[in-house]
Amino acid sequence: MEYEVRLCAGPGLRVFCSPDPTPITLPWDLEGLAGADVVLITEHPGHCDEPPASVLAALRAAAGRGIRIAAVGTGVFTLAATGLLDGRRATTGWRHTEELQTRHPRLQVDPLGTVVEDGPFLTTAGVLGGLDICLHLLRSDRGARVAGETARELITPLQLEADRVQDTIDREIMDSSGLEPTLRWLESRLDQAVTLPEIAAHARTSTSSLTRRFRTHTGHTPLQYLLHARIAEAKRLLTETDIPVEQIAARTGFSSPAVLRRHFHSLTGTTPRSYRQAHRAKPTLEEQG
Template identity: 65%
Template sequence: MSVIAVLVPDGLPGHHLTTPGLVFTTAAAGHPDAAYEVRLCAAPGLTTLGSPAPLRISVPWGLDGLADADTVLVPGQDDDGPRDEPAPEVLAALRAAAARGCRIGAVGTGVFTLAATGLLDGRRATTGWRHIGELARLHPRTEVDPVGTVVADGPFLTSAGIFGGMDVCLHVLAQDHGERLAGETSRELLTPLLTHADRVQETIDRELTVSSGIEPTLRWLEARLHLPLTPADIAAHAGISVSSLNRRFHARTGVSPPQYLLRRRLERARELLETTDEKVDRVAALSGFASPASLRHHFSRLTGTTPRAYRTGTGAARPANPGARISGRGD
């Protein structure tokens, strides 16, 4: 049985605490060979979980729970204030785990804890987009990926985004038991949530962006998903600075402009896979991915499967005229 040790910091958002158990329990339910023990571990002095509903907890393991773990997960704190140096005993426990070959994953601001050990020096890593600049400033020896979802470099995994903890856990599953099991687990966890996702997202986008003044820019983006757009291009259309664009996008959509573009391009690709016979390389071009490989990479992160397998597995509808092809939208 593989041991997953979750290093629980003070101020941890509650959903980060439950995500590993949810993912690995779901995986094991249909695949008994994918057995995991999830340990909740903390340094002395843990008192409170963070927003949106702070509560006091106690965990069954101290830092000794990391000593024989196969994987250590380091969630982030719900903290926008000054970045405190992690406790020496925490850094020592993480360095000891790495020294014996343990896989270590860090989520969101948990990447700061891992970077403080020096283990990410000379390696690629990512974190939530609001903290990218801070990570680069505090840890200049780390190569910061500003748009990564899950970045794997050696035994270290780092992630960003609301679902970053789930992304890392699914990546661990894929490494241990293959992409198929990770994909099945992802679909079991997310498919019920996605049943009405398109309709809900359209409503959210419409209501949030009208008041923000970026509705015209969002419509402009929709017609140009197939083009290689940069944040500067988008900001120029909106008539604001890149920093203002970032703030406005995050305030109204919850993500940065590059993340929003990636989400919409993935949705466009999914629509094309379901409704056309276009080949995967053509789907990639029409939805704005630089290459079919890029589409496959991001699509598998979202669904746990390949575009071709998705089209086959969903029994996607085909156009009445099999010879018909669609063209990219004009400028």
């Protein structure tokens, strides 16, 4: 299966590539949506503005033809403005989840930001969310094996170094925010059920204040941070030990291996078994001989 990618825009839209002020005119207008299998709405500025009527009509018509529609980050606001998400689950970047819920109260906003699929509609947070959604669609179209191979091709060469850099950044942020004791407390209880009030009690603050501090200094809510910490520990156990996935799920606080696999795939684009195979430390020449 081959994919034809069309870059489409509403009438009069021009994209300016910074810092070069040269305007870029997209090759397709809204008629480019005709015959599409998937419409992907990217992040864009001005998400609080009402989308043009022609854009809303084109998206509604696409949905009426049974086309899958995906939206990334602030692009979710455009999809929500059509009314197509009313009564459905959706998500966006953590900075905009409250705003999305306020502007579109008929949505059920998922705060985690990982890919949410509800019927023919898929939404996710920004930054790497576009990659997550494309891998999700690829898995639906071509199966888990092809999606996993693609994810490893895209992610594996960068993942280990990226993890080391992120660990350093996270440590510096935590040291300056006063959350360090609570973070260490959480990380010592990854195998246990921990509630938001319990985390707030340990930090000696209210749940609302705790959530604001976590979002400011980590980009996540406390429970989102806990999920990421559990996945990070699962990744460590997968690469450094031979512990079965079933035991890793228990050690990292997931109620079952299936729940671990679901969250692991949402955050990494691959499965625990494939991650272990791709990241298993290779013996050095000295160890080999």
